[in-house]
Amino acid sequence: MRACDTFEIERAAVATWPTSTLLRRDGWLLRHCDRLRRRRSNSALPLGPLTDPEAAIETVERFYAERSNPTIVQVSPLEEHSELDRVLAERGYRADAPVVIMRAEREALLQACPPQGFEVLLDASPAPRWLDAVERVGGRPEPSLDRVPAPVAFATAVHRGVPVGVGMFAVSDGWCGVYGMHTAPEWRRRGVAASLVRAGAGWASAGRVFLQVETDNSVARSRYESLGFIRAHAYHYRVR
Structure with missing residues (x-):
């Protein structure tokens, strides 16, 4: 790279x-x-x-x-x-x-993520609907997300009106960052993440997409690779 x-x-x-x-x-x-x-x-x-x-x-x-x-x-x-x-x-x-x-190319993601049967709702801010969905799928809402500059989309995947997954997509300089992806435990490996990524990539004006995964989370890395993501680089923190 x-x-x-x-x-x-x-x-x-x-x-x-x-x-x-x-x-x-x-x-x-x-x-x-x-x-x-x-x-x-x-x-x-x-x-x-x-x-x-x-x-x-x-x-x-x-x-x-x-x-x-x-x-x-x-x-x-x-x-x-x-x-x-x-x-x-x-x-x-x-x-x-x-x-x-x-990282991945937007068009490649759209081709690799066919519709999975979930409706994905997009909010322009961390509205109560999205914050409630984060908690319902087992996540934890973070403070300060209202400071993420536009364009940003807070996504909720729903099945028959019930939240099953969430994520956040934010755009800067031709890149769309994917954050806070979380799927309800009982809905994992059923296409929720793919539906969220497809909706976020389709919404974004950016041609390229990136996300961050913990190195030891091999399951998530494998899943994102199946959607078309490839390794860009690595980092870690040094703490005094």
Whole structure:
């Protein structure tokens, strides 16, 4: 995969996920969110190769110390930041939450995801209908999703009026990010995820789609591969 594509995905991932503070400083993208405790909203992302990783890390540590937050670095793409990863490990940062980024072409997804018989409802905000559906399928609504900039769609798959799956789709710079996919346990492996992806890809104006899957979730990775997603790159967090 081209390095420019990797950067585009990372840029789109930042743009389609909520944060309250976003600063570019000394080769980093520094993120902090006062409402959402997710790592991706409260971690530093390297913008490119760091000529002096030790000094660069001190910048990150000062930023999070000022906000009384733990220092967390998203080492992404992992394949291009082996030196940074080594230096963080030597400074006592533990590796956590390994993730694989997967990508697909929109048209390929639409062909690979035929209609499955589920109706998919799309909301432009995390409205009560969607929040209720998240809880009914066994998920947990997250705060701050109302800060995701438009265009964004909150999707609910229903069967005979009953929610069976949910997801969120957000667009930036020609990419559509897929987030919060969750299927009710009794409806798994019955085409719910495919229906959500088809609806989200059909709604999105973007030509390419990406999502993030935990590295050890082989079932989900296999399922997304069957829909046409391929591996783009990997990352993990380093936590002080």
